Amino acid sequence: MSDCNDLSQQLIDFIHQSPTPFHATGELARRLLDAGFERLALGENWNLQPYGRYFLTRNDSSLVAFTCADAAFTHRGFRMVGAHTDSPCLRVKPNPELSQKGYFQLGVEVYGGALLNPWFDRDLSLAGRVSYRSTEGTLRSALLDLRDPVAVIPSLAIHLNREVNEKQSINPQTQLPPILALCAEDEAPDFRAQLKRWLTPEHGDIDQVLDYELSFYDTQAPAKIGLNREFIASARLDNLLSCFAGLSALIANSDKADQKAPCLLVCNDHEEVGSQSSSGAQGPLLATVLERILGEREALTICMENSLMISADNAHGIHPNFADRHDSKHGPLLNAGPVIKLNSNQRYATNSETSALFRHLCEQAQVPCQSFVVRSDMACGSTIGPITAAEIGVRTLDIGVPTFGMHSIRELAGSEDVTYLQRALNQFMQLPVLPFS
Structure with a gap:
């Protein structure tokens, strides 16, 4: 139980530092650097060494980290884990200023398939990436996380909507704009000017804020709850929990000089909106990295035949209500x-x-595992798998930790499942040879 509590608290700390994909990627990078990984740049030449440990980012919101084996690792393949850094949320529009009443x-x-009702009556803050022109005339970007609650989306009182508990339809255009302050109708603040004021104490060379990618988020901190603290309640469990578990397993297996196969972690952005971007799973990022590691197409083909990807993304726990x-x-x-996630229509990539293999690995790691198949009369979601x-x-397998309230502003998972997932991924990364002919 002590290991479970320790890992749960580490996950809580990780999520607390990661209100946006930019911050999540930055936190992943920081932890990799602390563990001795070397940072690479996609736009520079690489000099990979046997048993080296490396990582790189794209768009500040996606990350690939990997370990090398010896020169013959093409025939051993990679032990790969995939997850995603983004979560459904509310993104600020380019010309967002509204002054009403x-x-x-x-x-x-x-952004994404958000469950909208839980966003009402929450203490909201702002975070993301801001691009600006410096006083020297250069273009720069900086991460912003206000931390303090600066906005709220108040519910309409039940006295003015007597049928709200019987039916609730939310218009995202008219009913979701958060309130930040009082102001006269002809005096709406300049949001970019406000961003400059927020950024200036840390980045004093700002001439003009040019653009941004900012999201609102709930300031309520993640917490262990339940009579026995058996649950973790937090925003962005889908899918920062998997990012964290994959990172923990990779770092745990990164300093073994006798490792039999290289390992890789990819955390993509934009999964919640289809993955079709330069930093998404449907973009070229992972293929480009693998081609640069292996050097030629034939080596890549052989390596992939001897590799396995575990796509880790949260699963739907059965709700008692x-x-x-x-x-x-x-x-x-x-x-x-x-949970092993299966769908005969290939919404998940799992096969027999x-x-x-995953059931076998779980037995070896003394980890229980479960199965999920969506009802035959319901549509099935999908993943990066x-x-x-x-x-x-x-070859790819889709798994995930069972969760309540997926895509809500506050989701719920089991604290022991964090440990179970990390142990299963750790066992997978230690696998010297895949038992496939």
Whole structure:
């Protein structure tokens, strides 16, 4: 239990430092540097060494980290884990200033498939990346995280909407702009000027803020809850929990000089909106990195035949109040181990070989595991798993930690499942040879 509590607290600290994909990628990079990994740049030549440890980022929001084996590792393949850094949220529009009935508000756009109701009546802050022109005339970018609550989206009182508990439809254009301050209707503040004031204490050379990618987030800190603290409640568990578990397993296996196969972690941005971007799973990032590591197409093809990707993304735990939304034979429980996700229509990339291997690894690691198949009369979501399998031709398995309230502003997972997932991934990365013919 002490190991479980320690890992849960590390996850909480990681999520608290990661309100946006930019901050999550920065925190992943910081921890890799602390563990002795060397930073690479995509735009520079690489000089990879046997048993070296490296990482790189793209767009400040996606990351690939890997370890090298000896010169013959092409035939051993990679042990790869994939996750994503983004989560559904509310993004600030380019011309966001609204002044209505004496209140200053910001127009927002819904990013991803967000569960909108929980965003009301929360203490919200702002974070993300801001691009500006310096006083020297150069273009620069900086990360911003206000930390303090600066906005709220108040609910409409039930007295003015008597049917709210029977039906609730949310118009994201008119009902989601957060309130930041009081102001006269003809005096809406200049948001870019406000950003300059927020950034100046740390970046004093700002001439003009030119653009930004900013998201609102809930300031309530992640917490262990329940009578026995068996749950973790937090924003962005989907999918920072998997990023954290993959990072922990990679670092734990990175300093073994006798490792039999190289390991790789890829944390992509834009999964929640389809992954089609330069830093998403449907973009060229991972394929480009692998080609540069291996040097030629034939070596890449051989390596992928001897590799396995575990796509780690949260799964739907069976909700006691909505149990009928699950197939009765496939209802994952919290704190009962990672979930193998299956779909015959390839919304998940799992097949019988990859699922059998994962069950075997879980047995070796003394980790319980479960299965999830969506009800046959419901649509199934997807992950980076099928996309990555199609892009680089690697055997792929989809798994995830069971979760309640997925895509809510505050999700719930089991604290023991964090340890279970990390142990399973650790066992996977120690696998010297894949048992596939």
